[in-house]
Amino acid sequence: MNKDITTKNKPATSNETKRTGIWMRQPLTALGKIAFGTFLFSGVAGLGGTIALTIGNGAPSRDIVLTTICAFLCTILVVSGLRWLQMLAVLVGSYNLYLIFTEPFVIESLAQPKGPNGGYGHFLGDVLIVADSIVALVACIGIVLQNYNRISRTYPGCFTSVLGAVLGLVIGSCFIGALAQPSSSVAATLTYTNGVPTVHLSPSGFDLSSVTITKGSKLLLVDDTTEQHILANGTWQQNSPMQKQEPGAPPVNNLSLSGNNASVGPFTTAGTYHILCVIHRGMELTIIVQ
Numbered sequence: 001m002n003k004d005i006t007t008k009n010k011p012a013t014s015n016e017t018k019r020t021g022i023w024m025r026q027p028l029t030a031l032g033k034i035a036f037g038t039f040l041f042s043g044v045a046g047l048g049g050t051i052a053l054t055i056g057n058g059a060p061s062r063d064i065v066l067t068t069i070c071a072f073l074c075t076i077l078v079v080s081g082l083r084w085l086q087m088l089a090v091l092v093g094s095y096n097l098y099l100i101f102t103e104p105f106v107i108e109s110l111a112q113p114k115g116p117n118g119g120y121g122h123f124l125g126d127v128l129i130v131a132d133s134i135v136a137l138v139a140c141i142g143i144v145l146q147n148y149n150r151i152s153r154t155y156p157g158c159f160t161s162v163l164g165a166v167l168g169l170v171i172g173s174c175f176i177g178a179l180a181q182p183s184s185s186v187a188a189t190l191t192y193t194n195g196v197p198t199v200h201l202s203p204s205g206f207d208l209s210s211v212t213i214t215k216g217s218k219l220l221l222v223d224d225t226t227e228q229h230i231l232a233n234g235t236w237q238q239n240s241p242m243q244k245q246e247p248g249a250p251p252v253n254n255l256s257l258s259g260n261n262a263s264v265g266p267f268t269t270a271g272t273y274h275i276l277c278v279i280h281r282g283m284e285l286t287i288i289v290q
Helices: 002-019 030-057 062-079 083-102 104-111 119-147 157-179
Strands: 191-193 196-201 210-213 219-223 229-237 240-243 255-257 261-264 271-277 284-289
Touching (some): 030 083, 196 210
Antiparallel strands (some): 229 255
8 A cells, every 4th residue: 555655656756856847947927928028128128229329329338238138138038937047037137127227328317307318208218117127027036936936826916016116106207207307508617636627428428528728737537427438539520430649649549438537648739639439429529738
């Protein structure tokens, strides 16, 4: 009799091993389908943003390229049905959300809903991407919990509360953005750091288009964001960067700035000189030395 019981138990154990095996695919639950759809939406939106920035600025932000890759990677990991890959999707999705919240253009847009880089439309797009990424990550965490029998594999009621909270966040943000005043157009003025003329860089440009300094001075360039800029001597002509070191200009050879600063000069010869960012279309600085 004991032998019969042992024999009967073997298939159950074998089936359980197969069901939880490392290469055993789990059928997508409702949360799995939500995670798949939201990650896919983020990936497609990121790809569209990458193309738009390339056309408009000459090059996309590094962060938007990374978030696009992360979103598509999460889509693949979720749809795989392998629970250890879906657990990996939680880590990648968390990193993706971190990149979105720290992306310079997103920070600028959320701080200034009607700012110069895209205005209210850009703000709405960023709000939707943030909301979509939050829903995707929460759904992905839910998948992992379902895979390890921590919550029911049916649609959990708690997720409805999460969706309600995110929807409220989106609606509230839209109203706040609509009521926000356009950013002031007060012209920036040249500042000094320890007596050195200083020009600041935003995600897509210099805060000044032209500066006048005295002969023998250096110029300090400060990148206030983590957006990468590659600076060189030259100007933008017909949407193309023309690198050229003008006579008397100190050399600026592919100077990379990303959240740091660097000094250029000294400018020992009076004249007019130009510096451009080779990856952001139209971004250039005129330096007049007297």
